[in-house]
Amino acid sequence: MSSIPVERPALQAKDFKSDLKPIWCPGCGDFGVLQAIYRALAGIGRPPHEIAFVSGIGCSSRIPGYTTAYGFNSVHGRALPIAQGIKLARPELLVLVAGGDGDGFSIGGGHVAHAIRRNIDLTYIVMDNQIYGLTKGQLSPTSPRGLKTVTSEYGSLEAPVNPLLYVLAYGASFVAQGTPADMAGLADVIEQAIRHPGFSFVNVQSPCVTFAPEDQQVKAQRGRMKTLASVGHDSTNRLAAMGLAQTYGEVLYTGVLYKDPAPQPTLDALVRERQAKLALEAVPRERILDMFLQK
Amino acid sequence: MVPRTIDFATLSLQDALDLAILVEEEAKERYDELAHQMELHHNQDVGGFFRFMVKIEGVHEGRLEHRRTELFGAAPRRVRREMLFDVEAPDYDDVRANTTPRQALEVALRAEKKAHEFFTRALAAVKDPAVQALFAELCEDEVEHAGLVEQQLSRLPPDPVIKAEDVEDDPVAH
Amino acid sequence: MNDLIIGMAGSGGDGVVSAGESLIAAAAYEGYHAMMTKSFGSQVRGGESSCRVRLSTSRVHNPGGALDVAVALNWDDFLRFGAELPVSGDTVVIYESKTGVAPDALPLIGVTPHEVFAIPIADMAKQATGSDKAKTTIVLGLIAGWFDIARESILRGLKKKFARKGEKLVEANEKAFALGEAYAKEHPLKKPRAMERPVGRDGAKMLTDGNDMCAAASIFAGCEFFGGYPITPSTEIMQFHTRELWKYGGAVLQAEDEIAGIGAALGASFAGRKAMTATSGPGMALKTEIMGLATIAELPLVIVDVQRGGPSTGLPTKAEQSDLYMAAFSAHGDVLRPVLAPTSVADTFDVTVQAFNLAEQFQTPVIMLSDQEIAQRKETVDPIDTSAFTVETRKLPSAAELEQYSRFRMTADGVSPVSHPGMPGGNYQGAGIEHNEAGNPTASGRVHHAMNEKRFRKLAPLQARRDLFHIEGDPNAPLAMIAWGSIAGVCREALDLAKAKALNVKLLVPWLLYPIAEDVYRDFFAGVKAGLVVELSFQGQLYHLLRMYVDVPSCVTSFCRSGANPIQPREVVAKLLQASLALQHPINPIATEA
Known part of the structure; x- marks a missing residue:
């Protein structure tokens, strides 16, 4: 490691890297996502102990363990509820949530809408690989129609969930998409997402190297991806964002799809406000029973 | 936000040297990660090669650091790792659990070429003559490194007919 | 009168x-x-x-x-x-x-x-x-x-x-x-019945129901977070918190479902706050997976199950004591989770405080089994001196321990100091996956066994917590009753009625239902000639649970029936009387032969 001091003793990407070695398959898209997260966190500059990083179950849900933040690799589909509890309990924390498409849009799909409508200040990163990797290649909620897997021997008969449209429709105030094919771009949208006050969502097209064909790997994405800047997208226009989101599964747009120009107050901020307002009415805890006295 | 791009036009020699050091550092770390990946997946041959590359990139880094310290002492660094992405570090997507030694050399070759392209592109934008000289030198270095790798490649026998993926067990569910 | x-x-x-x-x-x-x-x-x-x-x-x-x-x-x-x-x-x-x-x-x-x-x-x-x-x-x-x-x-x-x-x-x-x-x-009554004036303690009493008492007790115990979902007959606990908890810097989340409710509560606990959820049987079923997570992540959490008739929607507005098996056993993997039960509105305070204390002390989920009757009936309660109660908080790592922090460090008592996000140096990975002392994932059978052993060992002191049991009546009486939850109140009255009939009876009321404190029951059964385990469930779940762990004498039988069929004190007395008579006129085959 270089011994030359940096100009400002700022946190660097490596400060967020834990000693634990990823067990992902070589070539997995999640390696790039992890790098992007390190760099986004370096950009944010909050020390690791002020960060809570929650995940569910799946290959990608291993990710908190590869950071130096406080991590919680919880149970399948429940990362968002747990993260919201953490944020409400300690609003001063930076709360990140990560997981796969199955975690977020299948078993835990019911939680996404509610995290969005609460507009709680956390960043949700979904590593969307359109497959169940950890259980060996079954259909996922974002698998394209017709995909042949071990649970769709003759091809999937179901249309996929469109994660981008889903979160836009529920009113998410920040929605972006990225790919490890463009790590700088991905780090950038993750950092923007974290900086955005309120619920922010980043869908990462992070291919599965083991259960998806070569033409869908990171290298192939590099030729296919289209930055939203290059198509002149106005990221303050939710309807325009929804229009572009319709192409999910066909066109790989990267960048910020939607960013609310006038975001609503966050739930955690409102909670703090209420706590402050009502604090004066508190009787001491040891006298709480007085309210039951028939006086 | 941390700048994620480099303004080559205004780059000083000190910054340029620091940048070059960070490029080597990134490559070194990536090879280390890839070596771990290979070892975890019981691909010892390729793991060993990547470990060798860790050493090589370390040597390059050391040389540059020496030069930098001689010229600028302990003057604080102004450029950051966050400005770089995969300059000389091989792409994650370039390796697989079954990467063969020949493919591993090709990975290294692509990485050297990538670095060469980076410095060539940078060279076009650089204004400072000292920086120009440094980048030209680094360009040449990368050509030389690529040549070495190519030499190695030519010495290697072709990959065997039976590949790992022909015999390996199915992936394991967790 | x-x-x-x-x-x-x-x-x-x-x-x-x-x-x-x-x-x-x-x-x-x-x-x-x-x-x-x-x-x-x-x-x-x-x-x-x-x-x-x-x-x-x-x-x-x-x-x-x-x-x-x-x-x-x-x-x-x-x-x-x-x-x-x-x-x-x-x-x-x-x-x-x-x-x-x-x-x-x-x-x-x-x-x-x-x-x-x-x-x-x-x-x-x-x-x-x-x-x-x-x-x-x-x-x-x-x-x-x-x-x-x-x-x-x-x-x-x-x-x-x-x-x-x-x-x-x-x-x-x-x-x-x-x-x-x-x-x-x-129009006077034929037989005038004027009530006597109240005696004893002067002054006004408290008046409340079990749900409000539980919520108030949780605030006394330091609760700072409630996550839950409306379900009869537990909802009033959440309602109370939505009025009160904010005042104490706490927060309430009415979640989108039962799972999210307990998930948020567990998240708050991970963040270092005392947290709880409350539900009834159907909700308990949904929360089970996250309770398992709380066990393996060793995080304090209080789960209140206000029991109603089941299974499924069952009888939402009627009391039943049929969730004991679920509380004790519905877990995946080897799990030991303290289960407590209050027996009245008044002791709902004690038991709720105990639930929080045990959760914090042992870093474990604790289930409190209330029931519809206690939860929703109003009761007068004599003023409670809260200064007589201690409030426990989880053991935090010291500065020295944070130098080289190991979240699940093997300790003599099985309790490892726990940090929380925001605490410098305490960074660790909480996980549902089995982990080593540092918190890193492992599939090692040796480590898994050691961690199971640790998670069980830390709860061993519960076996000696005789303060969580109450023996009423003559401790040497040959006739015995065991009753928990709201049925304990029925048996307390039965005890008084039996005394009036000169029956020699004792009553064991456990606050701690699980793990079974084997010695407490063994001692209680010593000298018992006939006994009843009285419960409001079809199966008689405590009776069978006891038989799993203790040699229940064959003279102790189960007296139980389904919820919504309240057991009357005089029925219990009749049973005791019957037992007493049978003891005095034993049908003894050996004696007959002789």
């Missing part, structure tokens, strides 16, 4: 429950011991409703059996509550004469009460207030008049209740009350 049970039924619009509340509030103010249960038809609004209020000069342990006073504003409604409003020959029956039922032709099967009053209640209300809406105020006047109870306090309560609606309304109700009272004076 020192014990009076009043039952009233009418349509929701009549406000009998509201009248019952006025009555019990007045009784509490005067210093009576009192208890009130309510029961409703399945309509959300305006259906039939009923309440039972029991007043006494000594402690009231359960809602009691046959009514002393039955008030039927409408016979159809009254009869719908059948078993909950039993009438005996001694019951004073008061009913609305408009129903057209003749006093000698009451629609009661097999009983002809001595004192029956057909009263034009609606007309009297109209006379006093110009509307028949004040029927229950007339009834309160009748009760005050005949039984000489809480007159001033009822009036005071009515004043308070109607004050914000205007002076006119207060006056009208006072007139109605006076009219009822005058009627009672003009």
Whole structure:
């Protein structure tokens, strides 16, 4: 490691890297996502102990363990509820949530809408690989129609969930998409997402190297991806964002799809406000029973 | 936000040297990660090669650091790792659990070429003559490194007919 | 007379429950011991409703059996509550004469009460207030008049209740009350029954129900987060917190489902805050996976299960004690989780505080099994001296421990100091996956076994917590009862009744249901010649649970039946009496042969 001091003793990407070695398959898209997260966190500059990083179950849900933040690799589909509890309990924390498409849009799909409508200040990163990797290649909620897997021997008969449209429709105030094919771009949208006050969502097209064909790997994405800047997208226009989101599964747009120009107050901020307002009415805890006295 | 791009036009020699050091550092770390990946997946041959590359990139880094310290002492660094992405570090997507030694050399070759392209592109934008000289030198270095790798490649026998993926067990569910 | 049970039924619009509340509030103010249960038809609004209020000069342990006073504003409604409003020959029956039922032709099967009053209640209300809406105020006047109870306090309560609606309304109700009272004076009971004045502790009592008591106790215990989902009969706990918890810097999340409710609570606990959730059986089923996560992540969490009849939707408004197996066993993997149960509104305070303390002390989820009756009945409670209670908080790592922090470090007592996000140096990975001492994932059988052992070992001190058990009656008595939850109250009264019949009985009431404290039961069973484990469930779950761990003597049997079929103290006494007689006249095959 270089011994030359940096100009400002700022946190660097490596400060967020834990000693634990990823067990992902070589070539997995999640390696790039992890790098992007390190760099986004370096950009944010909050020390690791002020960060809570929650995940569910799946290959990608291993990710908190590869950071130096406080991590919680919880149970399948429940990362968002747990993260919201953490944020409400300690609003001063930076709360990140990560997981796969199955975690977020299948078993835990019911939680996404509610995290969005609460507009709680956390960043949700979904590593969307359109497959169940950890259980060996079954259909996922974002698998394209017709995909042949071990649970769709003759091809999937179901249309996929469109994660981008889903979160836009529920009113998410920040929605972006990225790919490890463009790590700088991905780090950038993750950092923007974290900086955005309120619920922010980043869908990462992070291919599965083991259960998806070569033409869908990171290298192939590099030729296919289209930055939203290059198509002149106005990221303050939710309807325009929804229009572009319709192409999910066909066109790989990267960048910020939607960013609310006038975001609503966050739930955690409102909670703090209420706590402050009502604090004066508190009787001491040891006298709480007085309210039951028939006086 | 941390700048994620480099303004080559205004780059000083000190910054340029620091940048070059960070490029080597990134490559070194990536090879280390890839070596771990290979070892975890019981691909010892390729793991060993990547470990060798860790050493090589370390040597390059050391040389540059020496030069930098001689010229600028302990003057604080102004450029950051966050400005770089995969300059000389091989792409994650370039390796697989079954990467063969020949493919591993090709990975290294692509990485050297990538670095060469980076410095060539940078060279076009650089204004400072000292920086120009440094980048030209680094360009040449990368050509030389690529040549070495190519030499190695030519010495290697072709990959065997039976590949790992022909015999390996199915992936394991967790 | 020192014990009076009043039952009233009418349509929701009549406000009998509201009248019952006025009555019990007045009784509490005067210093009576009192208890009130309510029961409703399945309509959300305006259906039939009923309440039972029991007043006494000594402690009231359960809602009691046959009514002393039955008030039927409408016979159809009254009869719908059948078993909950039993009438005996001694019951004073008061009913609305408009129903057209003749006093000698009451629609009661097999009983002809001595004192029956057909009263034009609606007309009297109209006379006093110009509307028949004040029927229950007339009834309160009748009760005050005949039984000489809480007159001033009822009036005071009515004043308070109607004050914000205007002076006119207060006056009208006072007139109605006076009219009822005058009627009672003009038509005295054949057998006068004036209530004695309350004795003992001076001054007002607390009045509340189990759910509010639980929520208040949790605030005393330091609760800072509630996550939950509405479900009968537990919802009032969340409702209380949405009013109060913010004041203490806490937060409440009404989650999108039961899983999210407990998930958020666990998240808050991970963040270092004391947290709880509350639910009933169906919700417990949904929360099970996250309870497993709390166990392996070693995080404190209090889960309140207010039991109702099951399975599935079952009987949402009726008490049952059929979630004990679920509380003890519904877990994936090897799990030991403390299960506690309060037995009254009053001790809901103690048990809730214990639940938080155990959760914090042992870094474990703790289940508190309340039940619909305790949760939703109102009870007078003597003031509680909170300074007598200690409040535990989880063991945090010291500065030295944070130098090289290991979250799941093997310690002698199995409890490892726990950090939380925001604490520098305490960074670790919480996980549902098995982990080593540092918190890193592992599939090692050796580590898994060691961690299981640690998670069980840390709870070993529970075996010695005799303070979580109460033995009442003569500790050497040959006749024994074991009862938990609301049924403990039934058995407490049975104990008093048995004593009056000169039976020598003891009663064991566990607050701690699981793990089974084997020594406590072994000691209790020593010398027992006959015994009952009394429960309100079809299976008799505690009885069978005991048999898993303890050599339950064959003379100790299960006395149980499904929820919504309240067990009466006198039934229990009858059983004990039977057992006592059998002991005195044993059918002893050896003796016969000889």
